[in-house]
Amino acid sequence: MKSRKKLALERIEKLFELALKCFEENPERADRYVEIARRISMKTKIRIPRIYKRYLICKGCKRLIVPGYTCRIRIRSKGATRVVITCLRCGTIKRIPVK
DSSP: OOOHHHHHHHHHHHHHHHHHHHTTTOHHHHHHHHHHHHHHHHHHTOOOOHHHHHHTBOTTTOOBOOBTTTEEEEEEOSSSOEEEEEETTTOOEEEEEOO
16 A cells, blocks of 8 residues: 555646646646645645646746746846746746756
């Protein structure tokens, strides 16, 4: 039998996969999948994997970010090079340094 944490992590990963698959047909359902994944992680005290948290969830509105649909991605090289992700729903800006 799998431990609760492993099972919860598998469910979180599956929910993110489903959210990305169904986003084009039904964006509200995709946002709901992300919300459920966040709730599972909070209840079981498991961190959402970094790749999902960094690139797929907006810090402001806590919804799914899909490049070209719900966010704008730019590469800024003035000073230090970084990727700038702007949420088109709430306007939150996320800057990720590039080495």
